[in-house]
Amino acid sequence: MQMRPNRRQATATILGSAALLVATRGAAFRAADDPFTLGVASGEPAPGGVVLWTRLAPRPLDPDGGMPQARVPVRWEISEDEGFERARSGTAFAEPDWGHSVHVEVDGLSPGRTYFYRFIAGGAASPTGRTRTAPAIGAAVDRLRIAFASCQHYEAGHYAAYRHMVADDPDLIVFLGDYIYEGNPGRNGVRSHLNPEPTDLAGYRARYATYRSDPLLQAAHQAAPWVTTWDDHEVQDNYTGAQSKFLRDPEAFARRRAAAYQAHYEHMPLRRSARPAGGSMRLYRAIDWGGLAQFQIVDDRQYRDPPPCQPGDPGGKATIGLRPDCPGRHDPRRTMLGAAQMDWLDAQLGRTRARWNFLSQQTLMMPFKRIPPDTPDAPPSVYNLDAWDGFTPTRERIARRWRDARVPNPVVLSGDIHSFVAGDHFDPDDAGRIIASEFVGGSISSGARDKTLKRGASLNPGFHFADNSVRGYGRIDVTPERCEVALRALSDVRDPQSPIGDLARFAVENGRAGVQQG
Incomplete structure (x- = not known):
């Protein structure tokens, strides 16, 4: 199972989306190295939303992760299709005081659905993650599979x-x-x-x-x-x-x-x-x-x-x-x-x-x-x-x-x-x-x-x-x-x-x- 998409293909796909970063308020940041060395994650599923996470860290063992001491705009996208043809998107800011971590609380999603998501920063695209919203409150649910560790x-x-x-x-x-x-x-x-x-x-x-x-x-x-x-x-x-x-x-x-x-x-x-x-x-x-x-x-x-x-x-x-x-x-x-x-x-x-x-x-x-x-x-x-x-x-x-x-x-x-x-x-x-x-x-x-x-x-x-x-x-x-x-x-x-x-x-x-x- 390929967990990390080809970086060149992913970057080519989102060049138009990345251009929107120019208009956002934050530091001009271009990624000379991969800023997504720590991957992506999601959590806290609710019927209408989920939390999307990443942390920008091109040099992850450095105290600042190799990032500038400035807030950096990060574009996020989430879609029901893995090709992101009908994606919702927005911009979050990675703050130096919080290690340039990003916690996006997406709402307005459909309950009980699978979604795909990714981030874009400095002209680079993150791996694509898969997540799921919870079913509607009180909804009849036939099956749930949990892994615990x-x-x-x-x-x-x-x-x-x-x-x-x-x-x-x-x-x-x-x-x-x-x-x-x-x-x-x-x-x-x-x-x-x-x-x-x-x-x-x-x-x-x-x-x-x-x-x-x-x-x-x-x-x-x-x-x-x-x-x-x-x-x-x-x-x-x-x-x-x-x-x-x-x-x-x-x-x-x-x-x-x-x-x-x-x-x-x-x-x-x-x-x-x-x-x-x-x-x-x-x-x-x-x-x-x-x-x-x-x-x-x-x-x-x-x-x-x-x-x-x-x-x-x-x-x-x-x-x-x-x-x-x-x-x-x-x-x-x-x-x-x-x-x-x-x-x-x-x-x-x-x-x-x-x-x-x-x-x-x-x-x-x-x-x-x-x-x-x-x-x-x-x-x-x-x-x-x-x-x-x-x-x-x-x-x-x-x-x-x-x-x-x-x-x-x-x-x-x-x-x-x-x-x-x-x-x-x-x-x-x-x-x-x-x-x-x-x-x-x-x-x-x-x-x-x-x-x-x-x-x-x-x-x-x-x-x-x-x-x-x-x-x-x-x-x-x-x-x-x-x-x-x-x-x-x-x-x-x-x-x-x-x-x-x-x-x-x-x-x-x-x-x-x-x-x-x-």
Whole structure:
């Protein structure tokens, strides 16, 4: 499948359109080098529109991307035909303060349609992307195909998973965090990060540019609209709210977090409502797909309290996630989502009428008492307090809301743990009653950490499947009556041509809570 059109042919096609740039207000910019090195993307599909994204960066690892310190006009075009014979178009401005990124919120489109789009800047044309608008609100929809993924450590493996994801032809791609990893370059991977660990805006821009330059990742962005959230590595491993995991210099960490948030916005197809302000960035929102599905996308990093049961003074060492049970796990004053986001989610779950409701978030949500890693033959006795097990009142509040609001068919989509998991959520007030299902879609490339995962899962209620020996993603086919889940696993993440297969298949039936064999 050819993902990047011939540049000479594309440029010849749009010479007349490019001439319109002369009349726009902005810097005179002529591209000596390709300004579209980071590709194109779309996201946030709505019934009447979608977000189109690119970032001008002829030298993507430079702090300014190789662009002048001036706003640059960028023409966008979108059409139902790939030849752009009946295209809508307009001009956006790539601003230097935002890394010359472009976020075009196109509206007035037809619901439930496939569109093609591209950008033109400095006489050069971008690759052509394909996107899709959501069906009309409440519309009857026969089928939806979702691919969901997370955790794409650049050094740990190649992105063969995206080759197969594109071939699966999803309507929507949901990414659940750890789009980048922030560490220094390593020596044992299949490739290396191209800049030191970032702590400022220039560093995070270079790190995103490293990832965004991968052709397989670019192809996945060109193939379908994305809906995204983040986890911790977009800033720093295991950070919590405004606090570094090292508990050092809060002002320095606040500057680092603000830089990381801005770089995240600059590289994702997000709406203006997500643009960072004052060091914060709102990512929680809902995406509807007609009357068939709603995605409640939450942010469980920015607003959370620090993990409980930690040593009072870590002595400059990172705080530790795995701990035995303690009173702090059950303290109702502590929060995973923050008060405002939790109130929003309560309201959203109370009014949704979608047949399927996908809580799309970062970390394993099911209760999971783990085996201590230094005693693999011991019984489970510790919890990962960096995940939902550190915030049981928030988890139980959501479960009760699913139950009391009679939310139709709640399904949790999760990432973070570099594992494939399928399991059930139980009513916190009735341990025999299943009220939701959960699926973790492995990792695109990031390696396994918990060597006792399978044994630990077999000793915890609710788990139907757990495997962290392979990498990949999840694919879901949704109809009004059934949600079919395929956990897709690569043969070798180190091989960019790796084949893939279904590791396991499951289903959830409409009106019948709980995971079934697919």
